[in-house]
Amino acid sequence: MLKGSGKSNGKTGTKILLDAISKDKVHLARFVLDALDGEIVDSKTEGAQTPLISSVLLPDAQARCKFAELLLHRGASVNCRDGNGRTALSHACEQGHLDAVKILVRNSADPEIVDSWGNTALMYAAVAGHAHPQPAVALPQTWIPQHCRNN
Template identity: 40%
Template sequence: MVRVMASLFTLVGFVGALSGAAAIAQTPPAPAELSAYRGLHAAAARGSDEDIRRLAQAGADLNTRDGNGRTPLHVAAFQGHGAAARVLISLGADPALLDNQRYDAVTIAAVRDDVPTLKALLAAGASAKLVTSVYDGTALIAAAHLGHDGIVRELIRAGAPLDHVNNLGWTALIEAVVLGDGGHRHTQTVRVLLEAGADPRISDRNGATPLQLAQARGYTGMVSLLQRPLPR
């Protein structure tokens, strides 16, 4: 118990720093990059299905990369062009490729809280199960961290692993607590994860459970959810 309490007290400063870093972990194309794009990157940035098809038919590399390792599919996801993303995948673009920050298109859409683009990617065959980011996480963990409860629902429907543990020792459920603000959307995220079967008994590396972490932060809505008996 002493170790758990020490974990709870020392976690706050670390989490504050991590939250700020995570918010800028992805690198969307800057305006200068967007204006300099040519070929498929430019077509993806505009969301032009017609130009994507024309360039693909002319032999353009669907998985070509820009200076940050972004493919046209990454660019389409960053720009919120779900229809263009579906066309790219249908023509052979690889949805499992990661950019230089180790993000795939699904995680990009998840972080952007872009449900329509996420749905388009998943419908086209992109996976919700990839391990992404420097934290060896998943799109579900990223969405839970940010309290994107609608995204969390879609990823769970697509088979995202509920109890994946990243290299910080955290699951999606733990991240919703320790990187959340205790507000409505993070609390709904905890609810959705629990209803889907996420395991609240998985603790962090110091033995603190999601319930203990929520109690330490005074997140009463989460505490109420986490105190419910597990289904038999």
């Protein structure tokens, strides 16, 4: 298989990977990750967004889960931050994408990471109105303060 080298190939590879993610082309995403030995799995766009963050923001649940799992399997850092210090978990919580939240938590996402404004993932969920009883039941008990748990 041909392997690319150099910074420009990484930038091009990142653009192709993000395009594959946005167009639900998982085979192309796998090919790009293989061709570049996964070097771009945690690359950042000009807006400092990672492919994992892009994947959890997808509107289609099936595509969102498929790409998040692929990227994590290929070594994406689950706690990698964007330019504002936000993680994929923070974005998934804000969007109410519980499927992505579960995948990220299973892969050791840290819910206590604070972004540039001092907010955690759970704060984004609450502000966006996604911290209602059904999703909270699915979240690990460690996310819920001891005095708020239904013990």
